[in-house]
Amino acid sequence: MHKFSTEQPSNYDNLEQMDTLELLTNINREDQSVPLIVKNAISQIEKFVDQTVTRMENGGRLFYIGAGTSGRLGVLDASECPPTFGVPDTWIIGLIAGGDKALRKAVENAEDDTDKAWQDLRKFNINDKDVLMGIAASGTTPYVLGGIRKAKENRVLTGGISCNMNAPLSREADYPIELVVGPEFVTGSTRMKAGTAQKLVLNMISTSIMIKLGRIRGNKMIDMQLSNKKLVDRGKRMLMEELDIDEQLADKLLEKHKNIRKIIEMFDSQAKD
Secondary structure, eight states, rough: SSSSSSSSSOOOOOOOSSSSHHHHHHHHHHHHHHHHHHTTTTTHHHHHHHHHHHHHHTOOOEEEESSHHHHHHHHHHHHHOOOOOOTTTTTTEETTTOOGGTTSSOOOOOOOTTTTHHHHHTTTTTTTOOOEEEEOOOSSHHHHHHHHHHHHHOOOEEEESSSSOOHHHHSSEEEEEEOOOOOOOSSSOOOHHHHHHHHHHHHHHHHHHHHTTTTTTBBBBOOOOOHHHHHHHHHHHHHHHTTTTHHHHHHHHHHOOOOOEEEHHHHHHHHHH
């Protein structure tokens, strides 16, 4: 009997004998439990977000560390913040065991080194203003646990996202978040429900932080990078709605200033005058 639910046998057997409709229906049935489990962890997520916002308002940064799927999800979430919210890539930093090459291919034994995460973090001069979130479905990954322990020794605020009750990561982190999704459809394949739960929570964390740090106006991404035609068109629509102007003027303003926030603030200033 495995102690942790992430290693428990699937609720389904003889998967290879299921037809495509059965496979898809059963996977979907399992996935439907995930949002409710995340909902039950909101109070844990709230505490971590509020503490992180306070640190970041005072110049701190948020780091994610993880291995395998968990590491990839952290790197993904961090990498999406600059284009979405127009922030430097130094505000939220994602690190994966084995380095960037592990994003595409598994790096043998990378997650088993308890010292490597801290070595990786020190390259960024991590300090007591910063926050470190460890992500590990099992809650037992040595790379993550080692990083969290060293961070605490150096007065870095720590959080942990795991998918097992009372996992070692929860005991180590200052602000543990537990998403106990139960056995996976394919036994032990935590890229499935566990990965989905982690992705949802990382979305919640980074989006809430950025909103509280003033990177959204109303419900719009006014700091997003205008890096392709779709985003330029979205920017035009934002200006038209926010400033009640026509498309021609919105197009002209964007071409000149290339920054949605700058244009809106310019109009706000003129309105006050």
